[in-house]
Amino acid sequence: MNADALFRHSPDGAHPPPPGGAHAAIAVEGLVKRYPGVLALDGVDLSMAAGEVRALLGKNGAGKSTLVKILCGAVRPDAGRIHIGGRQVELASPAVARERGIVTVHQELSLVPELSVAENILLGRWRAAGTRGGLVSPAALVRHVGRFLDDLRLELDPRAKVGQLSVAEQQTVEIARALSYGGKLLILDEPTSSLPAAEVDRLLILVRRLAETGLAVIYVSHRMDEIPRVADSITVLRDGRHVATRPVGDVTTAEIVEMMTGRTATSRRRPKRKASERVVLSVSRLRSGDRVRDVSFDLHQGEILGIVGLLGSGRTELFRCLYGLSGRESGSVKLNGQPLRPRTPRQAIDAGLGFAPEDRKKEGLALGMAVSVNVTLSSPRSISVAGLLSRRKEQRVAEATRTRLAIKTPALRTAVGTLSGGNQQKVILGKCLNARVRVLLLDEPTRGVDVEAKEHIYALLRDLADEGTGIVVVSSEIEELFLVCDRLLVLNSGRVVLDRGVADTDLPAVMAAAMEGDAR
Incomplete structure (x- = not known):
């Protein structure tokens, strides 16, 4: 049975809705939280009855995590009120939240x-x-x-x-x-993201049993097949705002996706181009760890392939396996027709594969070192003479990189850690390009950068593709993938569940594939 059918038809023994006259176990009114340049929550209201399981849904960046952090006392709101059992409370810390009966189980377990x-x-x-x-x-x-x-x-x-x-x-x-x-309110943040399919049902049954004792539960999840099995109602957030709260039986997956995404991005998408017949990266039945279970795809010369997947889908783990940062259990990879099985990033780079990691400050850059050093870190031979580093060559390569990528820096000797996020990302791209790679793996390349920098990065990717570079992009900003990619690949629980050109699909279809059903 598909997820839409599940939403329309409750299974035998399904949980009844909470009593209509039940007092609110918790209610929040007008919650506002601002961060520099970001309005994370914009007047959010939420009310739950004792014994109710509420699914909290929304895209990455919708405000779910901020709301959870406020309720568990880790973050203070800038405005708004919180009521527990009808009494207004101040949740000044996690300890205070626990004393008030709000307990949270985060995705990453904290056991000894x-x-x-x-x-x-x-x-x-x-x-x-x-x-x-x-x-x-x-x-x-x-x-x-x-x-x-x-x-x-x-x-x-x-x-x-x-x-x-x-x-x-x-x-x-x-x-x-x-x-x-x-606890009076239990918050579960992506509780099944690391569970095998056989153990998911056990957890869902436990949540329902706890609710029957009068415990209110906020259930944060992207897995749409779980929602009708565990929740009484849903609340959807988008761009920090409350979009809707509905009984779980009154909505379909398609309606939820529409509420989560708003308008589709079909009006602004990369024009359809004729793909090259030459395959530069071929991945077949790849398996690595718990997250990459069975991944196959071909990347063509000059193609930009976008990979979509929710938390735990295996996106980042796929890149790390291809780049030699994690082991491969089975499957094959070919780069430019040659078998690729790097044991180190150096071997991947020498084979022609570049990687821009998600955490650029921790894994992509030497923050205390100069821009000129960072853009040449992966290409020592290009700046050496007789095995010795040539500062003159380093400066020449760095200057050419700064000009080509429009890196804004006071000087090439400036520490890269002082640059803006967008310019740091350009430095990483420059490092890859100077190594003369023919395939680029980019994990969240526009995270934390401003609008102008995003446009520069996307324009650069299009230019690189036009020059013949094969590019694979992972991004949580799915709408933006339609603007830059030729084709989209959707991962669900470590498997490919959709592979289509951007001209042949739309945002709701991609979101539904990423969220719907259990691909495990």
């Missing part, structure tokens, strides 16, 4: 693998289980947590080492620890 389930659940509060002679009693700790787990009907051994549990069991421990604070 070498400690037991009981020790993790009461971490920092072991004395609450009882002491003997002023010392914590391990037996009392196990008994105390065992009774708590029995009350929740959780099948966990309180004595088991957390590091020996499955990912789903560790997730359950994390939830149990959150609930041990006596």
Whole structure:
């Protein structure tokens, strides 16, 4: 059954909606949060009843994370009010939020693998289980947590080492620890992103069972097939604003995608071009780790291929595997017709493959070093004479790169860490181009750069493609991929689920493919 059908027809034994007269477990009014140059939340309202599961949906950058951070006390809003049980509260810190009954389980688990389930659940509060002679009693700790787990009907051994549990069991421990604070509202942030398909159902059943006890749950997820199975209602955010809140049975996947995206980007897209017949990068049945399960595609000379995928889809992991930063379990890769299996980035570069990582400051640049040094880091032979570095050659190559890419810098000796985000990204591109690569892998190349810099980067990519460079771009800004790419590839749970030219698809179709169903 597809996701639209699931939304229209509740499965047998489906959860009833919360009582219409139930008092709000939590309500927020007019939440506003500003960051420099960004209005993250713009007057957001939200109200939930006890025992209700609310799916919080929206694209990357819609404001979901900011709202969650405010509710869990990690961020203070600039304006707005928060009410719990009808009383206005100030959530000045995560500790205060827990005291008020708001507990959060983040996507990245924060457990101590070498400690037991009981020790993790009461971490920092072991004395609450009882002491003997002023010392914590391990037996009392196990008994105390065992009774708590029995009350929740959780099948966990309180004595088991957390590091020996499955990912789903560790997730359950994390939830149990959150609930041990006596929560009234549980926030789950992408709880199934790292779970295998067989364990997803177990978590969804647990969430429904917790809701039946009167616990309100905010469920943040991109996986549309899960929403009708676990949620009573949905709230959609877009560009920091509340778009709609609806009962889960009243909307289809297509309607949710439309609410999340607004207008489609079909009016501004890259003109259709005749693709070259020459394949410069061929990937077949590639598998790497838990995130890249079965990926195949061909990249043609001069083509710009956009890769779309939600968090956990395997986008970044695919690039890191191709570039020699992570291992390959199976599958084959050919670059310009030759087998490619780099064990290091140096080998990938020598073969003609360049990579601009998502975290440019941590992985792409030497921030304290000069622009001239950074743009030549990947091409030492081009600036050497008899094996020795030539500063004259370095300056000549750096000057040519600055001119070609329009890098704005006071001087080539300026530390690259002082440049704007857009100019730092151009330096990374220059580093790749100076290594004379024929295929570029770009992970979020316009993240954190202003509008003007984005236009410059996209124009540069088009020029490089026209010169014959094959380019693969990963971006969370899906609308922008329509402006620069010739073809889009959609990953879902580590597998290709859609491969189409931009002229033959649209934004809702791409979003639906990325979000809908379980490709695992």
